[in-house]
Amino acid sequence: MPDRNDAQQGVIVGVLFSEVDTPPNTAAAGEFLLLHASGAYLTLKNDGSMDINAPGGIKITGNVTVTGTITASGDVIGAGISLDNHEHLYNPGNGGATLTGKGQD
Ligand SMILES: [Fe+2]
Incomplete structure (x- = not known):
């Protein structure tokens, strides 16, 4: 895709892979892979699931x-x-309340 201010400078916005020209990841033919040079990626998989790999973490602003x-x-x-x-x-009987151990339900 050409730069809007300089048609001589292009930017690759996508690459189509196939079973012959395989993607540089675990995505299979027919799946959508968004891959960053950092190694982060998002894959929309053929089975309807989604894989997200974000070594730097994921931040969501708003309710989930x-x-x-x-x-x-x-x-x-x-x-x-x-x-x-x-x-x-908790209060097991006479006396003051007591702390449960950590990891209790
Ligand atoms: Fe609890």
């Missing part, structure tokens, strides 16, 4: 709504409270 289950291999922190590493107060 998920229909389905969220699975994390690491901790989840909400409003500064670690899901893996928080405690509750």
